[in-house]
Amino acid sequence: METKIDEIAEGIYRLSTYVPDIAPPVGFTFNQFLVIGDEPLMFHTGPRKMFALNRDALARIIPPERLRWIGFGHFESDECGAMNEWLSVAPQATAAHGQTGVYVSLNDFADRAPRVLKDGEVIDIGGGKRVRFIDTPHTPHGWDAGVMYEESTGTLLCGDLFTQLGNDRALTDGDVVGPAIAAEDLFKYSALNPGMGTTIRELAKLAPRTLALMHGPSFSGDGAAALRALADDYDRRVSAQMTKAMQRLAA
Ligand SMILES: [Fe+2]
Ligand SMILES: [Fe+2]
Numbered sequence: 001m002e003t004k005i006d007e008i009a010e011g012i013y014r015l016s017t018y019v020p021d022i023a024p025p026v027g028f029t030f031n032q033f034l035v036i037g038d039e040p041l042m043f044h045t046g047p048r049k050m051f052a053l054n055r056d057a058l059a060r061i062i063p064p065e066r067l068r069w070i071g072f073g074h075f076e077s078d079e080c081g082a083m084n085e086w087l088s089v090a091p092q093a094t095a096a097h098g099q100t101g102v103y104v105s106l107n108d109f110a111d112r113a114p115r116v117l118k119d120g121e122v123i124d125i126g127g128g129k130r131v132r133f134i135d136t137p138h139t140p141h142g143w144d145a146g147v148m149y150e151e152s153t154g155t156l157l158c159g160d161l162f163t164q165l166g167n168d169r170a171l172t173d174g175d176v177v178g179p180a181i182a183a184e185d186l187f188k189y190s191a192l193n194p195g196m197g198t199t200i201r202e203l204a205k206l207a208p209r210t211l212a213l214m215h216g217p218s219f220s221g222d223g224a225a226a227l228r229a230l231a232d233d234y235d236r237r238v239s240a241q242m243t244k245a246m247q248r249l250a251a
Helices: 048-058 083-089 099-109 177-187 196-204 223-250
Strands: 003-009 012-019 028-035 041-043 069-071 094-098 115-117 122-126 129-135 146-150 155-157 210-212 218-220
Touching (some): 003 048, 003 218, 012 210, 069 083, 094 099, 094 129, 099 115, 177 223, 196 223, 210 223
Parallel strands (some): 041 069, 069 094, 094 115, 155 210
Antiparallel strands (some): 003 012, 028 041, 122 129, 146 155, 210 218
């Protein structure tokens, strides 16, 4: 396996590792995002077993010990499995996550004290980069789920939202909604909940210019339209499930 590096927005690097054995024959990507500032932030740590790959890739951009912030979407192995390895190589680094994730998991799991981020709280990492944490509970999954938004580039670090198969390209202006619907059909990875469409439509209000997908290419274009279309599809799924539940109750 190798980890490819691409700059997907100004000062935001995608570190992408392709795993052909997951969902063959098209395979699956695991992407980390490094946001460059005076205090560099990485969104997702990658799985623990990919740590060496990701550390060597990051070292082609900055010395790993310069890393200051570790963010991620929710407590799960590919999102934060290598957290303690990163904390070990980067003595100034701090994991930063929402209140639920810190109190439920990180206070126990992280080898150094994490920073709690309130919904909407911004970390100013310097160099003009400001990274906002936004709670998205259970969306797409995880009680502690959240996303990060880099304000200066309009980049939504959207974690597992828009997950898709394959290893198309680093950055696309093509359709990211259809492939996400196909992946949801296959993996059923989302915790369908009635608030899901509303949660995703709130993200659309940010009008992001770039969507940084954890699994798939990054998207450049009308992020709001893509988010609204994804929200519509989840509303459709939730509505279908609720109709079935109502029919069972009525039977
Ligand atoms: Fe996940
Ligand atoms: Fe993921």
